[in-house]
Amino acid sequence: MPRQLCVSVSACALAVALTSQPAVVFANDDLMKLAKDPNQWVMPAGDYANTRYSALEQINKTNVKNLQVAWTFSTGVLRGHEGGPLVIGDMMYVHAPFPNTVFALDLKNGGQIVWKYEPKQDPNVIPVMCCDTVNRGVAYGEGKIFLHQADTTLVALDAKTGKVEWSVKDGDPSAGETGTSAPLVVKGKVLIGNSGGEFGVRGKVTAYDIKTGKPAWVGWSMGPDSDTLMDPQKTTALGKPVGKDSGTATWQGDQWKIGGGTTWGWISYDPELNLVYYGTGNPSTWNPVQRPGDNKWSMTIFARDADTGMAKWVYQMTPHDEWDYDGVNEMILANQKIGGQDRKLLVHFDRNGFGYTLDRATGELLVAEKFDPAVNWATKVDLKTGLPERVKKYSTEASGQDVNTKGICPAALGSKDQQPAAFSPKTGLFYVPTNHVCMDYEPFKVAYTAGQPYVGATLSMFPPEGKTNLGNFIAWDATTGKIKWSIPEPFSVWSGALATAGGVVFYGTLEGYLKAVDADTGKELYRFKTPSGIIGNVNTFTHGGKQYVAVLSGIGGWAGIGMAAGLTGETEGLGAVGAYKALSQYTQLGGALTVFALPN
Amino acid sequence: MSCRRSTSAFVAASLIAIATSSMVIAQTENKPSADEEKPYSIAADGTVDWSTFNGYRRYHASCHVCHGPDGLGSSFGPNLTDSLKTMPQEQFMEVVVNGKQDREKKMPALGTDRNVMCYINDIYAYLKARSDGAIGRGRPAKYGKKSEEAAQAEANCMGTD
Numbered sequence A: 001m002p003r004q005l006c007v008s009v010s011a012c013a014l015a016v017a018l019t020s021q022p023a024v025v026f027a028n029d030d031l032m033k034l035a036k037d038p039n040q041w042v043m044p045a046g047d048y049a050n051t052r053y054s055a056l057e058q059i060n061k062t063n064v065k066n067l068q069v070a071w072t073f074s075t076g077v078l079r080g081h082e083g084g085p086l087v088i089g090d091m092m093y094v095h096a097p098f099p100n101t102v103f104a105l106d107l108k109n110g111g112q113i114v115w116k117y118e119p120k121q122d123p124n125v126i127p128v129m130c131c132d133t134v135n136r137g138v139a140y141g142e143g144k145i146f147l148h149q150a151d152t153t154l155v156a157l158d159a160k161t162g163k164v165e166w167s168v169k170d171g172d173p174s175a176g177e178t179g180t181s182a183p184l185v186v187k188g189k190v191l192i193g194n195s196g197g198e199f200g201v202r203g204k205v206t207a208y209d210i211k212t213g214k215p216a217w218v219g220w221s222m223g224p225d226s227d228t229l230m231d232p233q234k235t236t237a238l239g240k241p242v243g244k245d246s247g248t249a250t251w252q253g254d255q256w257k258i259g260g261g262t263t264w265g266w267i268s269y270d271p272e273l274n275l276v277y278y279g280t281g282n283p284s285t286w287n288p289v290q291r292p293g294d295n296k297w298s299m300t301i302f303a304r305d306a307d308t309g310m311a312k313w314v315y316q317m318t319p320h321d322e323w324d325y326d327g328v329n330e331m332i333l334a335n336q337k338i339g340g341q342d343r344k345l346l347v348h349f350d351r352n353g354f355g356y357t358l359d360r361a362t363g364e365l366l367v368a369e370k371f372d373p374a375v376n377w378a379t380k381v382d383l384k385t386g387l388p389e390r391v392k393k394y395s396t397e398a399s400g401q402d403v404n405t406k407g408i409c410p411a412a413l414g415s416k417d418q419q420p421a422a423f424s425p426k427t428g429l430f431y432v433p434t435n436h437v438c439m440d441y442e443p444f445k446v447a448y449t450a451g452q453p454y455v456g457a458t459l460s461m462f463p464p465e466g467k468t469n470l471g472n473f474i475a476w477d478a479t480t481g482k483i484k485w486s487i488p489e490p491f492s493v494w495s496g497a498l499a500t501a502g503g504v505v506f507y508g509t510l511e512g513y514l515k516a517v518d519a520d521t522g523k524e525l526y527r528f529k530t531p532s533g534i535i536g537n538v539n540t541f542t543h544g545g546k547q548y549v550a551v552l553s554g555i556g557g558w559a560g561i562g563m564a565a566g567l568t569g570e571t572e573g574l575g576a577v578g579a580y581k582a583l584s585q586y587t588q589l590g591g592a593l594t595v596f597a598l599p600n
Numbered sequence B: 001m002s003c004r005r006s007t008s009a010f011v012a013a014s015l016i017a018i019a020t021s022s023m024v025i026a027q028t029e030n031k032p033s034a035d036e037e038k039p040y041s042i043a044a045d046g047t048v049d050w051s052t053f054n055g056y057r058r059y060h061a062s063c064h065v066c067h068g069p070d071g072l073g074s075s076f077g078p079n080l081t082d083s084l085k086t087m088p089q090e091q092f093m094e095v096v097v098n099g100k101q102d103r104e105k106k107m108p109a110l111g112t113d114r115n116v117m118c119y120i121n122d123i124y125a126y127l128k129a130r131s132d133g134a135i136g137r138g139r140p141a142k143y144g145k146k147s148e149e150a151a152q153a154e155a156n157c158m159g160t161d
Helices: A009-019 A022-036 A123-128 A557-564 B004-030 B050-063 B082-087 B087-100 B120-131 B148-158
Strands: A070-073 A087-088 A091-095 A102-106 A112-117 A140-141 A144-148 A153-158 A165-168 A184-186 A189-193 A205-208 A216-218 A268-270 A275-279 A300-305 A310-315 A331-338 A339-347 A354-359 A365-370 A378-381 A388-390 A404-409 A422-423 A431-433 A437-441 A457-462 A473-475 A482-489 A498-500 A504-508 A513-520 A524-529 A539-541 A544-554 A592-597 B101-102 B105-107
Touching: A009 A388, A022 A216, A087 A140, A087 A539, A102 A144, A123 B105, A140 A184, A153 A189, A184 A268, A268 A331, A268 B148, A300 A339, A331 A404, A339 A431, A354 A378, A404 A473, A431 A504, A431 B105, A457 B101, A498 A539, A513 B101, B050 B148
Parallel strands: none
Antiparallel strands: A070 A592, A087 A091, A091 A102, A102 A112, A140 A144, A144 A153, A153 A165, A184 A189, A189 A205, A205 A216, A268 A275, A275 A300, A300 A310, A331 A339, A339 A354, A354 A365, A378 A388, A404 A437, A422 A431, A431 A473, A437 A457, A473 A482, A498 A504, A504 A513, A513 A524, A539 A544, A544 A592, B101 B105
């Protein structure tokens, strides 16, 4: 794996300048135009702003109760199905977990298979994938479908035929590096992040040329400035310059080389500011005592120049993580008023349980409030310093190695994981799938061996005291940091939401229900039990003038690990174990797409 | 560390020695019944020995992402409390060290992973206790002290890096 593709930042910028051609700009315009057409679903989150909002309104609050299954499709793969399909013209593109099959389905012919692509991958990659062999979907651009395989290969397929146009290896699975994230096509480049924070993998986002597959820039999460693509003066954190080599300064010795901060979540893009946004994951190991310092820039929101990769601003949410609160969740770009002023916002629901609202041009922190009242590891976030005010009782660092710190909320799963939220400009609300789970956490010493798990903590998870629901689906006001309404769910909500102009919000549940609720009140309007638990993301599109809603079922992922056997730990002590029945009593494995429509 | 490879080889080679010594400890602490030897010991008040408790910890760091909480399996890894009802200890060791493949399922070879191999007897003791129904789900509430021998064996096996 090339450790550093550009010897210096200026060389990177030069290379980019030389390869920028008018055709590339055109391709981006084309994709932006497609994304504005609500009849299609051309990128994983529906649009560059990651709103997961559709202007379609054929299906509305009044008629959604009549929804029916129009057609279904089995992927033939049993493991956890995250992400969701794309729709471009008459074609739907459906992906599967390892072996990462991709199907092109003809919407004109009842979903007939036009082509199928199944890469040959070394099965040794399977056990180095923490938390199941998930894949969060494919991307489209310039007539190509991009697949980020488990073995880190990025492959470009002809969207019409499935023929391989180019392929490139992004990382080294023998060192624990894997691919799970969905690519994003921006200005003639395909961007991907990496996975493997539980194996001491160092995080990075790489931009590949859409025509050739050649890397244009690589932005590492930690390391010297030439790796992190930071300018000590111009790159800022809460308005202040980050200073020289900030990506190594807060690490002990060479620990940053196995420092984690992987980038397996979602990427968004603001064409006006020309910035891409994403978050970095946990620092490795999970034992905080073993890695002193703030561990920058793990647990960080990054804003990078889309052309050069240079970091414009950063904000580290959880310095020196003690709980595995990865910062990878999606960055939703919305324009809303705060204090009477129009602001360009970035809204992020972090694993650590705080909903953050920032100015996406400058990285100024505007709002940071708990989006689950159970969150207890910090009392609040200081908007000036950006620092969470930690509660010592729940600090695994303060308790130390070989001590079990009890009752920390949220659990390592986070108050929310990668399952993306939706934003409706009509209601001004964010619709957020959440986890309502707490944990005991005991860190201990671990040794690093390349390609082997590098975890260093044991934990047990259970619902917050006095609660029987493990999840909530909430509506959130990001301008004030307040919950508008909250629907308790028996299990964590692990499905990406969809908001529509019809005033209906959709999400899936781990038991397998697709649910439709009223965007204003949260009142349930419709539910249907699909063949397996849903950890996929809901989308919508039209074909032949008719609106459809589609979702992948297929229980698995982290939810499949933690929940398959049911939770335990403190719940037994509380005598409530009967209340938390195992998920395996509700649903079984099986990848299937279900497409819904109103009756004719 | 430059000597990592040799450390790993040392770990694998010294396993049998550790296994033998800890089984001797187990036998002396826990009156062996005529027909079987148990790798764990649980007092009348539910206190488990250090090895079994440590097995719980190490299992939930290195194994549970595939094999689920408390050895109960996940949506893709087998339930080990079932497996150990029929799988002898030698075969358990063999699979942990060398891995196993079964169609889309793949168990990694952990023979060079010190976080597993330095504690493999502890992990086995814990899982066997779970499989036998001798301990329930969750973290054992009470556990014995870590012996000096166990601390020394850990230091030797894990190294100082």
